Amino acid sequence: MKGIAETEKKKSDNNYGLGFDPIDVDPLISEHLYKLENEKIFKKTWLKVARVEEVSEIGGFKVKKLDFANTSAIIVRGKDNQIRAFHNICTHRGNKVIPEEGNETFGKAKANVMTCRFHGWVFDTDGSVRSVPKEEEFESFDKGCYGLKEINCDVWEGFVFINLDQNPSQTLREYLGGMADHFSGYKYGESTYAFTYRTVLNCNWKVALYAFTEGYHVETIHAGTLPGLAQTIVHKDFKLFGPHSTSAVYSKRREGAGIEPTPVTAKLGGMLKESPIHGPKLDELPKSINPEKSDDFQFEFPTIFPNLVKHVCAGFSYPGLSYFTHQFWPMGVGKTVWEGTNYFHKPKNAAEAVAIAHVNALHRNAWLEDTGTMEDTFEAASSGVLDRMPLMTEELMIRNTHAHWHQYVTESE
Amino acid sequence: MNILPTEFSSLSRFVEKWAKPTENLRTEQRISSSKEEFMEFYENTLPLLDGILEYLSRYPLGTLSGSDLCLYHLALSFAEMAPHAELYKGSADVPFSFEASRFVTIHGDEIDS
Numbered sequence: 419m420k421g422i423a424e425t426e427k428k429k430s431d432n433n434y435g436l437g438f439d440p441i442d443v444d445p446l447i448s449e450h451l452y453k454l455e456n457e458k459i460f461k462k463t464w465l466k467v468a469r470v471e472e473v474s475e476i477g478g479f480k481v482k483k484l485d486f487a488n489t490s491a492i493i494v495r496g497k498d499n500q501i502r503a504f505h506n507i508c509t510h511r512g513n514k515v516i517p518e519e520g521n522e523t524f525g526k527a528k529a530n531v532m533t534c535r536f537h538g539w540v541f542d543t544d545g546s547v548r549s550v551p552k553e554e555e556f557e558s559f560d561k562g563c564y565g566l567k568e569i570n571c572d573v574w575e576g577f578v579f580i581n582l583d584q585n586p587s588q589t590l591r592e593y594l595g596g597m598a599d600h601f602s603g604y605k606y607g608e609s610t611y612a613f614t615y616r617t618v619l620n621c622n623w624k625v626a627l628y629a630f631t632e633g634y635h636v637e638t639i640h641a642g643t644l645p646g647l648a649q650t651i652v653h654k655d656f657k658l659f660g661p662h663s664t665s666a667v668y669s670k671r672r673e674g675a676g677i678e679p680t681p682v683t684a685k686l687g688g689m690l691k692e693s694p695i696h697g698p699k700l701d702e703l704p705k706s707i708n709p710e711k712s713d714d715f716q717f718e719f720p721t722i723f724p725n726l727v728k729h730v731c732a733g734f735s736y737p738g739l740s741y742f743t744h745q746f747w748p749m750g751v752g753k754t755v756w757e758g759t760n761y762f763h764k765p766k767n768a769a770e771a772v773a774i775a776h777v778n779a780l781h782r783n784a785w786l787e788d789t790g791t792m793e794d795t796f797e798a799a800s801s802g803v804l805d806r807m808p809l810m811t812e813e814l815m816i817r818n819t820h821a822h823w824h825q826y827v828t829e830s831e
Numbered sequence: 832m833n834i835l836p837t838e839f840s841s842l843s844r845f846v847e848k849w850a851k852p853t854e855n856l857r858t859e860q861r862i863s864s865s866k867e868e869f870m871e872f873y874e875n876t877l878p879l880l881d882g883i884l885e886y887l888s889r890y891p892l893g894t895l896s897g898s899d900l901c902l903y904h905l906a907l908s909f910a911e912m913a914p915h916a917e918l919y920k921g922s923a924d925v926p927f928s929f930e931a932s933r934f935v936t937i938h939g940d941e942i943d944s
Contacts, residue, residue, distance in 0.1 A: 522937075614937035617929070642926045643918060682913035685880055768895055768903045769888035771943070776910035783914055786928035 427658065429811070434658055436817045440806035445823060446622045446799045452751035456486050459724050459826045461582045464593045466726045466745065468493045468578040471610050473501060477530050477543055481506050481516050481523040484582075485749040491569055491580055492516060496543040497530050503571035503580045504545050508534040509564040515541060521616060521755060541566050574598060576607045596659035597722060603704045604730055609740035609761040613778045616757045619789060621796030623725060623746040623754040624823070629792055630744050631721045632813040633667055639791065643783045646678035647716070647735070653812045655709075661723035661822035663815040666708060667716040667735070677736060677780065686773035690738030693770065695763045698733040717741075721815045723822060736777050738762055738770075752796055758785050835905070836886065836898045839879060842905065845872050849912075850905040855939035857908045862931050864912070866921030873916035876909050895944055907943060 427434040445451050467482045472493075479494035490506040492515065508515050513536035516523060530543045540548040545566040553561065570581040572590035575598075579590050591598055619626055629635065633653030641648045647669050655666040677683060690696040700711050707730060708715040716735035721727055727744040740761050747755040760778050765771040798804060809817050833846050849872055851857045876883075883906050887899075895903050919926055 612938075616935045616937060617933050639927075642928075643914060645918070678918070680913070680917035681877060682880070682910070682917060685884070686910060689884065765892060767888045768890045768892060768899075768906075769884040769886075771892055772884065772887060772903070772906045772910045775907050776913060779911040780914055782934070783925045783928070786925045786931055786934065789929035790927060792929075 429656070433811075434656065434814065434818070436658075436814070436821055440808040441817065441820045443799045443805055443807060445820070445827075446625055446796065447751065449751050451827060452622075452748070454827050455823065456748070458829065459823065460486050460748065462586070462826070463724055464572070464579040464581045464586070464588075464590045465724075466577050466579050466722070466743075467491055467503070469606075470501065470573060470576045470578060471607065472524065473578075475526060477527040479516065479525055479527060479532075479543075481518050481525075483518065483521050485747065485755070487582055489582075490514070490518060492532070492566070493571065493578055493580075494527060494532075494543045498544070500544075501571060501573060501578055502543075502545060503569040503578075504566035505569060507567060508536060508539055509547070509566060510534065510537055510539050510550075513537075515539075515566065521757075575602060575604070594659075594662065594722070596657075597662040597664065597720065600657065600659070600664060600706050601704060601718075601720070601728070601730065604732070604741070605702060606741060606761070609763050611762040611764045611774065612759050613762075613782070614757060614759040615782055615785065616755060617789065618749070619754045619756050619792050620752055621754055621792045622751055622799070623748040624819070625796045625799070626746045626754050626756050626789075626792050627721070627725065627727070627744075627819065628813075628816045629788055629795070630727055631719075631815045631819070633665070633719070634810055634812040635788075635791075636667075639787050640784055643780060643787060644677050651716075652714075653719075655718075656814050658818050661819070661826075662721060663818040664718060664720035665815060666718050668712060668714040669716050669735070670714060682776060683737075683780065686776040687737030689773050690770070690777065691733070693738070695766065696733055696738035696770070696774075700732070703730065703732050721819050723819060736760075736781050738774055738777050739781065742781070752800070756789065758782075833901055834898045835902050838882065838886075839902060842876060842879065845876070846901060846905060848872075849908040850901050851908060852904050852942045852944070853940050854907075854911075854936050854943070857911055858931070858936065858939070860908070861912050861915065862923050864915075864923050869912060869916045869921045869923075872909065873913065876905075880909075893944060900944060904943065 468480050472480050473495045479492055481490050481492050483490045492504045492506045495501050506514050506516055513534050515532050515534045527543050532541045538551045542548050545568055547561040547564050550561050570586055636651045637648045650670040652668040657664050707718045717729040717731040719729050725746045730741045731739045742760045745757045762774050
């Protein structure tokens with residue numbers, strides 16, 4: 419069932435086959451279940467760790483910290499133009515081959531080698547050991563056996579995924595299943611003007627994920643920053659693809675520019691809406707997204723199991739916004755790194771850059787509204803006062819994620 | 832250069848406070864501003880916004896310098912603070928939200944030019 423598009427279920431089929439029961443709270447707070455989900459989900463499934471543009475040059479690398487696995491992944495483009503992933507662990511005595519600065523570290527391997535600063539072991543960007551100082555002093559030593567520990571890595575639509583399992587049960591394409599078909603073909607690579615925000619939330623990663631994967635909260639939580647959308651949102655087009663799910667947000671559009679026609683947003687957003695580069699592009703959406711070609715479309719809104727949310731906007735909704743992502747990385751049962759990135763097309767002049775800065779700020783402010791609930795939710799869950807949470811129809815993706823989470827965690831080896 | 836192009840010299844008094852070259856510096860300024868500061872900057876700049884955009888539209892990114900760059904930094908600040916005047920009644924915080932200072936802006940120290 420995992421990753422394979424199920425026969426399409428409808429709402430009338432007992433709520434897409436998921437039923438109507440409240441979900442249990444224990445998976446949000448249990449240390450025991452946190453350890454299990456680490457082993458059975460985060461160390462077994464495909465996780466997005468980069469965009470190809472982040473390692474666009476030969477020798478370019480990104481190091482991504484993976485707290486849940488006590489490791490970091492080096493994602494590096496080799497001389498053969500292949501993107502590979504390795505543990506950032508020297509195979510001699512375990513020092514970090516690339517010194518890290520925080521959560522993500524970027525750089526370029528000079529002459530396509532990476533040198534450990536501890537004893538000077540030199541690794542090629544294909545992972546093999548190039549040289550070991552005083553190699554003759556190691557007895558019965560074959561440096562060919564000490565290449566960097568490779569991590570399974572594959573690319574879909576320019577998104578670089580890794581799988582920490584040495585023998586993944588599915589390829590990335592199999593894992594994504596119908597989700598890949600649904601989202602393929604959008605020109606993600608053309609939207610490279612990006613704004614990323616990160617914070618550490620004192621909550622379980624699923625609390626954060628769930629808060630970002632339903633439309634029910636928009637009317638209330640976003641009444642401050644997105645009053646126009648809050649009053650007109652329609653959340654529909656639900657589709658389930660195994661553990662993944664998707665849906666779309668529409669808005670009964672008003673006069674003016676998109677989200678809320680305050681004077682500055684009308685002016686700056688309007689400028690982007692009218693631009694052939696930044697404006698809404700119905701034709702560029704994958705065919706199964708916004709199938710009725712409605713001008714009321716705002717964005718497509720999926721959960722890519724376990725920890726990625728990728729909204730395709732194509733210039734609808736937030737003026738000029740091409741797509742945006744959220745990701746949730748567990749650091750502990752009650753600690754999560756959240757990352758959100760807005761992707762725009764490059765502005766052709768400074769006026770467009772000002773307009774983009776405005777839209778980005780509005781959206782960042784909406785994220786401040788979203789993240790505002792998460793630590794309270796986790797504290798409440800931890801109190802033991804609630805043992806279950808009821809879900810309504812627009813919270814269907816939470817229901818699907820939660821059901822598949824249970825399936826993964828209870829599945830035997 | 833902390834001087835605006837002549838046609839926008841009426842905004843010169845806002846330069847020191849608001850024309851900052853990085854998003855982090857602008858955020859720092861924004862989250863420590865008062866309602867009066869937001870409204871004064873907003874109300875005086877809004878009538879000139881069309882002219883500012885027209886002016887800046889002549890410059891691809893990377894080609895600004897001197898007073899043009901100063902205007903760009905002021906305009907970025909205006910674009911980023913406008914919701915506080917238009918939607919949040921002059922509040923420096925987004926109402927009912929997470930603490931803005933806990934958001935780390937990954938590109939926050941890059942100089943906009």
